[in-house]
Amino acid sequence: MCTLPQQWNTVDATDTSRPDYYHRVVDCQWACPAHTDVPEYIRLIAQGRFTDAYMVNRHSNVFPGILGRVCDRPCEPACRRGRVEAKPVAICRLKRVAADYRQDITGRLPKIPKVKNGKRIACIGAGCASLTVANDLMPLGYEVTIFEQLEQFGGLMRTNIPAFRLPASVLDEEIGMILAMGVDLKLGHRIESLRKLLADGGFDAVFVGSGAPKGKELSLPGREQAAANVHIGISWLESAAFGHIERIGERVLIIGVGNTAMDCCRTSLRLGAKQVKVMARKPRAFFKASAWELEDAEEESVEIIVNRSPKAFVLEAGRLAGMMFDCMEYEMDARGRISAERVTGEEFIPADDVILAIGQENAFPWIERDLGIRFDKWNVPEVDAVTFQSTLPGVFFGGDAAFGPKNIIWAVEHGHQAAISIHRHCQGEQLTERLPPGVTLQSRKMGMHEWSYSNDYAPVERRLMPHVSLKERFKKINIEVELGFSAEQAEQEAQRCLNCDVQTVFSAKLCIECDACIDICPVDCLSIVANGTEAQLRARLKAPASNPAQPLYVSAALPQTGRVMVKDEDLCVHCGLCAERCPTAAWDMQKSLIHWPHVGEEARALEQRKPKIA
Secondary structure (H helix, E strand, C coil): CCCCCCCCCCCCCCCCCCCHHHHCCCCCHHHHCCCHHHHHHHHHHHHHCCCHHHHHHHHHHHCCCHHHHHHCCCHHHCCCCHHHHCCCCCHHHHHHHHHHHHHCCCCHHCCCCCCCCCCCEECCCCCHHHHHHHHHHHCCCEEEEEECCCCCCHHHHHHHCCCCCCCCCHHHHHHHHHHCCCCCEEECCCCCCHHHHHHHHCCEEECCCCCCCCEEECCCCCCCCCCCHHHHHHHHHHHCCCCCCCCCCCCEEEEEECCCHHHHHHHHHCCCCCEEECCCCHHHHHCCCHHHHHHHHHHHHEEEECCEEEEEEEEECCCCCEEEEEEECCCCCCCCCEEEEEEHHHHHEEEEEEEECCCEECCCCCCCCCCCECCCCCCEECCCCCCEEEECEEEEEEEEEHHHHCHHHHHHHHHHHHHHHHHHHCCCCCCCCCCHHHHEEEEEEEECCCCCCCCCCCCCCCCCEECCCCCHHHHCCCCCEEECCCHHHHHHHCCCCCCCEEEECCHHHHCCCCCCCHHCCCCEEEEEECCCCCHHHHHCCCCCCCEEEEEECCCCCCCCCCCCEEEECCCCCCCCCCHCCCCCCCCEEEEEEEEEHHHCCCHHHHHHHHCCCC
C-alpha cells in the first residue's frame, strides 16, 4: 500500500521501480506461482508465433503441453477480463495451443556442457518438482540422478491424472526433453533409506520430490469387512493407469469432492460403471474441485450429492451393499462460513464399489528420524518456505513432499527455487542471499498514435473448448476428451486479452493538466485531485475504487497546481487511449518485463563476483 509521511499526512508518489508494483498489476502473472508472462505468450499466439509462445511458457512453467491440459489455473480467476464481463481469458487452453502448434524446439533448448562441474545431485521421485530441478541444474554442468520407484517416469502426473485428460504421449515428449539433457534416470529404484543414500551415494545434495503418495483412509463401521470393494482414490487411479484393473461395479460411490474425486468418477465410467455418485459432506461452495472439473463430470452424467456425511459401510451377505450417510444441514454467517451444523436424518445409498478420495498425505518411512531432519506434529518434514531446505543442510524438499498436496504449477516453482538453493549450497554460498526480482519497461510506441500491440477492446465471448462426443469418449479409457482450440479459435480467444503487462507510464513533469486523458478514459480510472491521505484520495476518485487491496498509482506533484494524478489500477483496461490523447506525451504505453531469477541468473551473478585473474 501507499505510505503516509507523518509530517504532511499525504501519500508519497508511487515508486514504480519496485518490481512488485507492475507485477501486481499483471494479475494473471501475479497469481501464477511460476510467474509465467501470460500476456506476452498470448500476443505471440495471436501473431501465429506458436513456437515463440511455447518458449516463453517453458522458461517458467517447464511443461506447457502438460499444464495446458491439467493446470489448476490460478491465473484465470485473477484475469482482469473477468471484471468487465463474466468469463476470463482461456489462459490455460491457450497455453496448450502453443504446445499443439509449435515446431521443433530442439535447437532452442539449453545447451548441456560436456565438461561437468563435479557436483552430483540426487532427486527422489520422477515427478514435476524433481524434473524441474534437473531442467534447471543440468545446463550448469551438474550431474543429476533421479530415482523413481515405479517403472515409468512422470510421478503423479502419470499415475493420478487419467489419459483422457493428459495423454501419455504429451508426458513422454515434454519430460523426454529434460531426460535428453543427460539425466541419469533409475526407474524401479525405490529409496529404502535416506541414511544409506547420503552415506554411500556420493551426492553433494539431495532433493526430495516424492509427492504425497498416501491416500487418506476413512475409518467407519464395516470398512474392514467391505475392503474388497473399497478403494483408496490415488492408488486406484494408479492401478487404472497401468492397466492393473479393467472394470468396476455398475454402481459406484466417490467419497470426496476434490480433483482426484473427479478423476475417479470419470475413470469409473470408462471402466464399466453405469451409475456414479459423488458424495459431498458440505455445500457446493466448499468444494475443492475446480469448476471445470465439476462441469466435465456432470456433463458425463455424474451425480453430485451435497450435505451427506459418511456414517457406515453397509454389507449384505458379507459383501458391500452401499453406505449409510447422515443428512446434514448448515447455517452460514455473513461471510459465507459455516457457523452451525446439524444432522437432520440419514440415508442409505446402494453401491457395488466405493472409492475414497478425501485427500492425500505425505509418507516418509524411508527417512530415519535421527538424521537431523525435524518432523512436525503431522509427521511432515520442516522445510524453509524460501530455500526449500530441510533442517539437515543439503537435503531439500519440493512439490507435494514439501508442504502437502497442491498442484503441478506450484511444484514447478518449488523446483525452480530449490535449484537455486542447491546451486548456492554446492558453491558454499548463503542460501538466503538470493537475487531479487527486477523489472524493465520498454515503450510500445511506433508512431504518434500507434502501438506495437493491439489495444482495441474485442467484445468476443470466451471460446468453447471442442470435445469428443459422449458416444465416442467411453470406447477406450485413453481417448482425450478435449480436442484443443484450432488456430482460428485461438486467434479469437487471444483477442480477449487486455494486455495488462503494457503499462500506462506517467511523467508528471510533462503534464499540463488539460484533463484530456480523464475525459477519454472509458472506465474513469484517472483523477487529478489534491493530495491527502489514502482514504481522502479514494474519496476523491472519479469512479469509486471497488478493490482496496489493489494499490492506487499516485504521481509526483504536477507542475501547474501541485495536485496529483491518481490512477485506479484495478479499473484500468490498458486501452492506451490516455496516451493517444495526451498532447505532451505525459502518458506512454510500456511493456513491463518482470525478471524472476532462476538458477541460471544466480550462477552468472556468482561467477561475476569471483576475482578476475589478469
